[in-house]
Amino acid sequence: MQTLAMFGPLDTIVGPYIEFIVLGLLVANMVTRIVAHRSHVNQNNDGGADAISRSMLHNVTTALLVLATLYYLTWDSYAGLVSGILILGMVITDFFEFEARLVEARRDVPLDTPKGAIAASVLALLYVAFQTLFFIVEPVWTAIVG
Numbered sequence: 001m002q003t004l005a006m007f008g009p010l011d012t013i014v015g016p017y018i019e020f021i022v023l024g025l026l027v028a029n030m031v032t033r034i035v036a037h038r039s040h041v042n043q044n045n046d047g048g049a050d051a052i053s054r055s056m057l058h059n060v061t062t063a064l065l066v067l068a069t070l071y072y073l074t075w076d077s078y079a080g081l082v083s084g085i086l087i088l089g090m091v092i093t094d095f096f097e098f099e100a101r102l103v104e105a106r107r108d109v110p111l112d113t114p115k116g117a118i119a120a121s122v123l124a125l126l127y128v129a130f131q132t133l134f135f136i137v138e139p140v141w142t143a144i145v146g
Helices: 009-013 015-047 056-075 077-106 115-132 134-145
Strands: none
Touching: 009 015, 015 056, 015 077, 015 115, 056 077, 077 115, 115 134
């Protein structure tokens, strides 16, 4: 399939590695989600609901992930669209999970883990990892399917 060359030199430098970049950013986002949740628990223990704030590092990795996924959409339309939908769902879920943690803190109940955001990110990770690392399972896949 002929890829679009919309961004000139960026397509030459970053384009062939965009799947790996999205995979790396997704893993980094999952790690920052864990760190942010631990920080939220500590903030809640120290100062209650008013002390809880969004993690800047998690916001940065989320923004970079969304931008990389939008670029991936220009590189490979089908895989980029599916990845984009999964990652958009993960971002929306992450937003509402943070709001749920604030409600829990206001009610003085222990903060629960962000299960919805974790599930959404694992689903996105499975798809992106399959797209990125398909070359590993390709011989087995073609032997069974093809």
